[in-house]
């Protein structure tokens with residue numbers, strides 16, 4: 001079941017189903033390409049899942065994921081969401 005990338009206990013007891021990864025009564029969908037670099041991703045078998053949000057694609061469809069550790073959303077004066085990857089990476093390096 002587990003491979004080298006799985007953190008201890010992270011998705012322990014999870015079961016792959018045709019709908020997605022079933023974990024504690026929640027169906028998780030695999031992460032999407034925009035999640036690449038996020039520290040929250042956890043590998044399970046040959047796919048990666050997000051323990052913070054079960055449907056990453058839907059999270060990103062609404063804008064920048066507010067749980068992401070690799071990018072940070074900022075709202076500019078026109079109300080548009082901007083991404084500042086540098087700030088996010090500095091914040092991650094400080095461990096916050």
Ligand code: SF4
Pocket residue numbers: 031032034035038039040041049050051052053055056059065066067068069
């Ligand atoms: S926290 Fe957001 S960016 Fe990170 S893996 Fe989950 S859905 Fe993707």
